[in-house]
Amino acid sequence: MIKRAAAILVSTLAILAVTPTVLAQTPPGDPPFRLPFAENPGPSTWYIVQHYGSTRTAYVRRTVWYGSGQGLHFGVDFSARCGTEVVAIGDGSILKVDAPEHGAGPHNLLILHDNGFVSLYGHLRDRPRFAPFTRVEQGQVIGVTGDPDLTCSSRPHLHLEIRDRSLFYAYNPVDFIDADWDSLALFGPSSGFQRDLSDPGRWQTLHDQPAVQFGAPLLNDFRTPWPPDRSGW
Template identity: 55%
Template structure:
């Protein structure tokens, strides 16, 4: 049983998200072959203006404008990770993007790139190798190297070939996100700006990230408060 599922009190019969065909506006598939659930994987942090990212906007997320510039999917170590679309391997274990101990960047022909972080071991993929949607990328791991503290896959979708802009994966991956969000944790939530309290509080309505640019969420009236 996936520990995060138990900690959240999720029932084992949470309905799985049904697979769906990719569309032109959502060209990618999920990075796991198995459907979501407490025994497989769960969404534990969305993309964007999350409370967690806001708390660390001046440190961990300062280069990403204070945003969580990917999604975190809790999965036990060793869970197979697959390519979300056809493409060519651009980077393997790049230290530039963080998300260790191991990671992979794949450039896709539609102008996007997918980044798979916190892999358990170095991927067997080679730079320049062509991959197809659903091909093995590696297995999920734990940034703390324990496989007990916070095992998860960190997934980003960036621009290709520059990799300097990140986009909301929920808007580009074909999946039943309503069910996935229902089954996942709401513990991180979204930070509110009380001068515009509805802005960036919907998981589907989040700003893109331009790396190296100023913070977009350094609010004067934040909620929860910035103690």
């Protein structure tokens, strides 16, 4: 218990020690990170099931699942069978293990990368066996996928977020992960982005999605949404 409390204290101090200035929304240069799986996508491995941003799924659940993240989907969801190995998207140090304040249970893991950004791996099946400040390398297995409904038959997937060091902001992983996102989308989500008919072209592509500030007001509580906030549309 004492060791755990000490680890939390050290971790918290590390976060508080950083400059409160919000980092740029996108890193300079090429995307620094890789995809979180070693295998290629496909019907027997993994595929994207929800993009980052103003998705239709997020809109429907904007006040419930995603209320703390301004109603948007503040990560990317990768559908994968329970037990699929997840790899670190970049070099870094373990920042937190099982941090319930960040959601995405039953288990999660946060890595502070050398460029100052943080990756969060959510809905892991098992508690990752890392202590805070352990170094990990890009491509190293850091956990296995699980199911937020705890059944492994409902919706097993990995929820991956990119945050700034303060953990108050989440960014679009498309800008940070070196991947062929347009090809990945070919076997991807069945629904697209939610529209606000008062500005129908806003937030309609993979790249045109806003950053999320946790705890701030909803960005997608549209007065004229399309599709409507009812099922079947």
